[in-house]
Amino acid sequence: MSKLCQRILATVLLSIANSNPTAAQSLEHEVAPAEEQSGLQMRAEQVVALVNGEVEPEEVLSESFLAAIPAERFKGIARQLTTQFGAAVAVESLDPSTGHRAVLAIRMERAIAKGAIAIDPSIDQRVSELLFHTFDPVDDSLAKIEADLAALPGKVTWRFGSIDDRLNAITSSGADEQMPIGSTFKLYVLATLACEVATGKRSWSDQVALGPNRSFPSGMLQDWPKDAPLTLHTLASLMISISDNTATDTLIDELGREAIMETLIASGHARPELNDPFLKTREMFLLKAGPPGRLTTYQRNGPDVRHQILNGIENVAVPPREVAAAFSGAPVALDVEWFASVQDLVNLLDYMRRTADPQALEIMAINPSMPEERRADFHFVGYKGGSEPGVLNLTWMLEDKNGQDYALILSQRDDDVRFDPSALELIAQRLLSLEH
Incomplete structure (x- = not known):
């Protein structure tokens, strides 16, 4: 986050x-x-x-x-x-x-x-x-890249290849393993919204008033006035381009957890129950920065008890400095997160291609997280990433100049060490430089 x-x-x-x-x-x-x-x-x-x-x-x-x-x-x-x-x-x-x-x-x-x-x-x-x-x-190779990925701390899973040809990736490892994905979960929120727009249930221009319960940074809306009117398009754009957590929670409230869970299932998520209940960002922050007993109870119980714990938790007042302190050191409770495998995310990108309003992909392209020189190699680059101490996910949707769609997705998890994310980011760039 x-x-x-x-x-x-x-x-x-x-x-x-x-x-x-x-x-x-x-x-x-x-x-x-x-x-x-x-x-x-x-x-x-x-x-x-x-x-x-x-x-x-x-x-x-x-x-x-x-x-x-x-x-x-x-x-x-x-x-x-x-x-x-x-x-x-x-x-x-x-x-x-x-x-x-x-x-x-x-x-x-x-x-x-x-x-x-x-x-x-x-x-x-x-x-x-x-x-x-x-x-x-210079003199790089897929074998060298795979060796460097395997040498990173913690657990690393990845897939780079065509979205259409699921069986023949350029490179893949642990693609079916469920991993915490940080803010990349916001793609499921975007997909839910964009599908409802595509079916006529909503319009991008619909307005929502900003509520009283704000999340914590990243983002800017946590500091905006109460009841500020925002369009769904603005909320979605802030959610994806700058990972605005308050925009995200506002959309989850508007769409409903149940609708987002339905998207997980419809998109082909192998284990959607790992995300039940579907957390808002404020809830995740308050769980990890709150009393240890509450967090432990949440970790040890199933969806029914977890829903009870979340009932009213977002009304709890916690100073932002305490939340920041909880996320400034070693990894904390990485089982309290949002989960997806690399293959789940490939499935989601495919689902969005087929069912979402095209504006969703334009929103993903606002912040492509790729230098201009590298973007010139592709017709389209869409991106969302996510992180907290011990967690990193990088997800790109790419279209080459021949009209072929690719996904590059990498996830890293280490429950003991707050690793440096630059190593995985560098390897991603090496993968993008490969001829495919």
């Missing part, structure tokens, strides 16, 4: 703008262009050593950069890059766009990392921005 699931896949390293760009701009004429370009070249070469862990981040990066991404966090991400793509070897190219900014390509052992770099001439030309958009694999 965190915002990690909403960040763009390929911005794997960092994109930190200088916190004081005006000051940097005011000094542009005080530093000769040749000197700036020399500084860019020097810092770009240091990025190679920085990624390899041969120099300390404090020696290269600006204070504003390190305030946003601390040194140890940077080192962790750099280790993920070198684990996936091998050591950084050299600057492949550096194409200045201004005196202190350039398009950068770094050759790694198994990829070309492409992006941008900027330096701040006001503070010793330190790196104030570093952004890798894409990683074009």
Whole structure:
């Protein structure tokens, strides 16, 4: 449920703008262009050593950069890059766009990392921005990718292949295993709404008043006024594009849990009972951030008792800081979640293709979570992801330029460790780079 699931896949390293760009701009004429370009070249070469862990981040990066991404966090991400793509070897190219900014390509052992770099001439030309958009694999293979997936912590399941040809995926493992999927469950809410629009029961322009019980971030509607009128299209768009939890709960109230459960069954979910009752996001937060006894009772009992526990729980007042604290450390009760197998999600995407109003797919495409360079390989890219500590799901629906529909879906679970999601995100990009 965190915002990690909403960040763009390929911005794997960092994109930190200088916190004081005006000051940097005011000094542009005080530093000769040749000197700036020399500084860019020097810092770009240091990025190679920085990624390899041969120099300390404090020696290269600006204070504003390190305030946003601390040194140890940077080192962790750099280790993920070198684990996936091998050591950084050299600057492949550096194409200045201004005196202190350039398009950068770094050759790694198994990829070309492409992006941008900027330096701040006001503070010793330190790196104030570093952004890798894409990683074009060199000498990569499906076998290497599968080995790296298998080596990730916890349990990982995945499938990449045609939606129409279920038996012959490009790669697949554990596709029938039920996994917690975080906010990806919101696709079931979207599918329910879009099917009711397709049958004429509802219209995207129908208005709903925002109720008093708000969920917790991610999102923005938790801070909006009571009774604010919102169309179903707006609620659905916020639910999918920024994973707005209050928008989600509003739609669940409007549609009803029973209707969403019917969608799970109709779409071919193998074990819909795992999602009974179908939780609202506020309920999930309050269960995990509330009294341990209530959570344990919920975990140990069936749907009837669980429904009783949920009755009235959303009216309980809990300070947002307590909820945030519950989700800031180790994984908590990963059996209190929303569940689907990779194959269930493939079935859902197929169900939406066949029965949902086409606006549903347009909503999925608002935030494709894919760099522009990679999107150019496809006619359509739709996405929803989900995460909380110990849980990560990435789900793409893709249409190639030949009109063939694909699904790329990956799920990871670790009940003991809060793993770094960037490793799975990097592997997803490698899969998308494969010829298919």
